[in-house]
Amino acid sequence: MDRTDAEGSGAAKHRIVISLKERRLHLLEDGREARSFPVAIGRPGVAIPLGDTVVMRKRRNPTWHPTANQRRAKPSLPPAVPPGPANPLGRHALDLGWTAIAIHGTNEPGSIGRRVSSGCFRMLPADVEALFAAVEVGTPVRVVAGEAPAPVAVAKRTEPPPTPVRPAVAAVPASVPVVVPVVVPVVVPVSMPAPAPVPIIPDPRCGTATAPLRRMICTVPELTALDGRARGLQERFLAGLPAERRDAASYALVQEERRFDDRITALCWVRKGTEDDPAVAAAARNCLRNALDGRVEDVTRRVAELGGVTAVTSRR
Template sequence: MPARRIVISLTERRLHLLEEGHPPRSFPVAIGRPGVAIPLEDSRVLRKRRNPTWHPTANQRRENPALPASVPPGPSNPLGKFALDLGWTAIAIHGTNDPDSVGRRASGGCFRLLPADIATLFEMVPVGTPVRVVSGPAIVPAPQPAIAVAVPAALPTLTPPPSPLPTVAPPPLPILPDPRCATAGAPLRRMICTMPDLAALDGRARGLHQRHLAALPAERRDAAAYALLQEERRFDDRITARCWVRRGMEEDPAVAAAAEACLRDALNVRLEEAKRR
């Protein structure tokens, strides 16, 4: 089995980067729209292109005569900033200038990734990396269990060991509900507010932030509160794009489930960061 390989699951609409001895990486992808043939077989990365030029196929230009013969690198280029050409004609793994399409059946046959994800993948994948497209879920190897190490028995002691100190449970993390939940309109905030486990993760991070503010000197509190507010807005913008949270996604259960899992991971990371403040 190759040390590093790519598996694309059409059912999951995700690209999995698998590498022996390393945890798997997974990225959402857009796949071919209904009616577009998608090869279910093996290929490999034949070429890597940075700032690629897009050349619409003859079929694409027949369907849309307004398409130019080529589109140079730039914000209007549908390939984005990076492309990995595969062994199939006119099919590549590439970025996009339409992030909302990621996670959907929206492409002409290629596999689109979010701009940040294709930038990561481009640096990690060499030419020659095997690529497999499967219709069902990708089989991602489970983490290897820890190896038990035998510990020699302790030598008998002449004096009894001291009594252990009583265990004191850490205080529960405070949960501060989001006051915006009553009027939440943005898809990400609405998703957090309507799912109890996500709301709890968000509320714990919010409670820790409030505890942090309360411990600051009064003269620093307002500036710190404003900084936290700006940080939360950046978090919402970043995770909305990364987890492809959008209106109407609940119509596609696979997309909604993937967005929920992505958001849960992001909120867990945010909570751990709040604990370290």
């Protein structure tokens, strides 16, 4: 049975901005740093609404009702799909003001970040659960074609700066010449120190890893280096943060790592016991190589979002 939350809370404390170009949902929260989540968007040929709407309804364990168009395209679809592993909405859905458009979870985590939906915005299960808990009915939602406007944050209200008081200037007789000193700037050459190399930090789970994909990452040197570089970027960033910000940033990066594990499990799946097949192993290594290259880039971007500045090439 659907559970619906329909009560609003008056003035919105949050805003949601979805960037189709970035394929990310930005949650802007009053008094907090903005959060950003990857999303899947409408597949090519599907009209994706742009502009402003609001969260009209929140549903836990929603029942999925395929649209008439979806049932015409796939007559085998039932009139309704109850909550469970076969439900494409996942466990949380936020219905928007546009007909049949929602922000929801998914039972296909490998689709996140791609153009595959029928118009809705899919999120990873952990991400949509966090969004569901944070926002309320009535929360404004804006969908933009380009990148989300910068800065992606809800600005705190501040008092205008005081008007500067000009000091009194004594009148100078017209017969007295005014001499204006000329200041010649002195340019001092500054040499910028080279950035510190990114440490390669091995996965501490390697000693007990049993999943085929994780064992492959731990034993193939190229994959180990890519995985360790992403972890090194995170650790170097966290080490440079003040203590009061470190816990929140560490939690955000752990969540990103969990989402990555979900993604490679869906994209690079290997049936246990078949990893010794040369063809299966080669396909899995290639899939993991591409995913880990993207992982380094994602960590670099996420560190920048959290307040760090770093640059790294995916292969070095």
